[in-house]
Amino acid sequence: MPTVSVVRDRLFEELGRTYTDEEFDELCFEYGLELDDVVEEKVGGGGRIKQGEEEIATVYKVDVPANRYDLLCTEGLVQALRVFKGFDEFPPRLSPTEAQCVVQVKAETKEIRPFVVCAVLRNISLSPAAYQSLIDLQEKLHHNICRQRSLVAIGTHDLDRLEGPFTYEALPPNEIRFAPLSLSKEYSADELMTIYETDTKLKAYLPLIREAPRYPVIFDSKRRVCSMPPIINGDHSKITLDTRNMFIECTATDRTKALIVLNVLVSAFSRYCEEAFSIEPVRIEYMNFDGTIDSVDQTPHLGPTEITASPKYISSLIGVDLQAEEISTLLNRMMLQVAARSSSDELKVLCPPYRADILHACDVAEDAAIAYGFNRVKEQIPTFFTTGRSQPLNLLSDLLRREALAQRGYTEVLTWVTVSHDENFTKMRRVDDNKQAVKISNPKSQEFQECRRYLLPGVLKTLRENRNVRLPLRLFEVGDVVRLEENSSIGAVNERRLCAVHCGTSAAFEVVKALLDHVMLMLGVEPGDGNSKSTFRLDSEDCQDEAFFPGRRADIIVGGESVGVIGWLHPEVLANFALTSPCSAIEMLVEPFLDRSA
Structure with missing residues (x-):
């Protein structure tokens, strides 16, 4: 299970109340999480924040389910717990605006990393804590669903330092030259591969593209390199605490996972936009080799996923006889909404775009069981009898x-x-x-x-x-x-x-x-x-x-x-x-x- 580090004081401030360690441990247990440890450690430094700004704080180490990607940061954890405890009636609805940016995907990228999904967060204001949370979430996602960047690689950029439209291309290494993150000098892609051989963090990602004849790269309209995924971003467009418009791109070999990653990022950090939870989509144009448009996509996909489940099925899995209205109330606590009853026996459950863990009616039943409380389910003697034996x-x-x-x-x-x-x-x-x-x-x-x-x-x-x-x-x-x-x-x-x-x-x-x-x-x-x-x-x-x-x-x-x-x-x-x-x-x-x- 992934472990998320959250600063206790910031967590309690966002939750709107304080807990003792024992009370918070009990809250985690109720929600299906585990408070693994309580430690004192330096926070606030790291990422691109200057050294010396860190301070000693109490940090909770919380184990979260491996498929709950939305809980891998403080923002997602706070949102889930506030809804679960009834502090918020339902999580805010994500509001897409009109697309202004365009990314053209050249046909050559099919050879190396064929997909890209993007979004823009306008008029965003990041505090040092939120900034660090963004960096940490990217790392957690890279190590989890992104499979060490082999499936998805995330890039975040200061949009005000770039000019669209953008192009996503695949070029020979000697044709790519830019100043990578944290370096002022320009290097070719071949030179960067040699430099990062000794980098304790980045050397693990080099084999993903090193032997390829072409490397993926994203340019803006002035041919400035935004990133060379899945290795490094360009230093020119790096985000800082002064960033006001953030461009997020996820290149991938697995488009489904890329969309999940993008949804998690924008749902967690769009709260810091001037118009909270407003997300600007990006038009993605996939090109043919002759320069014509093959297909068009617009990301992120923020529509809810619909799962059909019957109250009888949910009750049978939990072991408690629950009516449709009770199930609806329980699911609301887990950020799932019952839109309507398609028939007397079926519920239409709408799952928000960041709840990628809900795939089947059994997942809906599990969330209903968590909201009901496993400790409230009475022990029963099984109604059937079996005898086990070896195959x-x-x-x-x-x-x-x-x-x-x-x-x-x-x-x-x-x-x-x-x-x-x-x-x-x-x-x-x-x-x-x-x-x-x-x-x-x-x-x-x-x-x-x-x-x-x-x-x-x-x-x-x-x-x-x-x-x-x-x-x-x-x-x-x-x-x-x-x-x-x-x-x-x-x-x-x-x-x-x-x-x-x-x-x-x-x-x-x-x-x-x-x-x-x-x-x-x-x-x-x-x-x-x-x-x-x-x-x-x-x-x-x-x-x-x-x-x-x-x-x-x-x-x-x-x-x-x-x-x-x-x-x-x-x-x-x-x-x-x-x-x-x-x-x-x-x-x-x-x-x-x-x-x-x-």
């Missing part, structure tokens, strides 16, 4: 672990479900046809690039780390791997597999063959022609698994199909895992034997 696949897996493998002197290992691409394929001498492994889009390191397709690489890594242990070493693992599957609703399926490796002074194929015979005996499968599910055989002629040594490998055939492989591991595979002793291994599917173990 058949897990029972079979436990049987194999205990009686087929552990009792034969093999030691169980538990390895990572994610591996590198090399471990999945290259080091195993297997070819990746891009139709087998599930790849992780934003891996934290090269060690965790893909979901494992086989168990064997993990067992071999464990052998590598224990190669100085006295031989022979006998290891096994029973666990899931992930395989791409077009016919699956999510595009992939889990497979339960068994893998065992014998490592000794000789390959000792007879050892793993004896283990296979024992495993099959436990599964009720006898040696035979392998054409039925009650018999198995080894097929060395058609086995093509390059992880195993040719002529010393065989497919395990059951029911006319291969369910696994057995044999000597190839010397190159052993060398790739820094192993010097010969090994024999088995890897096979478990699920085909479920009906045999029933």
Whole structure:
């Protein structure tokens, strides 16, 4: 859960009353939050406020739900609590004005960050505390919904120092030159990449665009750089305490999340405009390569989201019989408005644009439960009775672990479900046809690039780390791997597999063959022609698994199909895992034997 730091005195001033720490802790609990800590720390500095202006203050550390982006700043938290406690009847309605600014999006941006959403806050007046809150909210959003700026990057600018219309372009790095934030000298984009390699904060974002042939950049009409997302803004248009008109832009690879981020920002800080909660939209023109307009958008989208829910459904989830009027009152406390009843059984619930966490009627029921109070819901004995038991696949897996493998002197290992691409394929001498492994889009390191397709690489890594242990070493693992599957609703399926490796002074194929015979005996499968599910055989002629040594490998055939492989591991595979002793291994599917173990 994200943690929001709020200055206690400012919070109480905005709420209109004071609380003891215990009272505020109870208030947080009622609203579904948690007061994590109360500390004394410096506030007011940071951002672009001059050092020396900070002071020591009491700060509340409040844990908020990960999907409540509107609570990531003091402004949003205060608004939610005031409505919840009845200090305000309902949050102010956001009022869009007429669009004056235009942003043209060049077609080349499709290659790198294709979307941009914008808004303008006119006649805004930020106090030092509000200014710092704005900076903090951007950071919280970047680390949360923006996924470290990979999905959305936020830029805020002093509109009075810029001139529209604006253009959002993608240019080669050597064609972008500007003075970045907090620096007075101009640098090319290539030079900035080198400079920020040592920046503790910005170096993490460099890989997002560094290898791209074109970098995204926003210009005003005089070709002054506003920002080079997702890395840095230009120093020329930086906002200060004197900013009166603020231009907000969010470039993105995910348009939906960009709209959510923009809605959260404008709803929280439009309160500081001279005409409170007035928001000026921006016209976004997406261009074709020939310079013609492809499509037009106007952001932000401030219309409410409509969710339909029945009082009966909401009452059944909470466990309390509530009438439609009661539910309407409860939802108003959570900043949700019941517009009308579409029928005797349905409520039309309007969710404000900053409540992106409301996606389904169950979310509406959750908010109604929070407003009602979980402590008020009486405990009840369930009206139905169930008996829990393990899934058949897990029972079979436990049987194999205990009686087929552990009792034969093999030691169980538990390895990572994610591996590198090399471990999945290259080091195993297997070819990746891009139709087998599930790849992780934003891996934290090269060690965790893909979901494992086989168990064997993990067992071999464990052998590598224990190669100085006295031989022979006998290891096994029973666990899931992930395989791409077009016919699956999510595009992939889990497979339960068994893998065992014998490592000794000789390959000792007879050892793993004896283990296979024992495993099959436990599964009720006898040696035979392998054409039925009650018999198995080894097929060395058609086995093509390059992880195993040719002529010393065989497919395990059951029911006319291969369910696994057995044999000597190839010397190159052993060398790739820094192993010097010969090994024999088995890897096979478990699920085909479920009906045999029933």
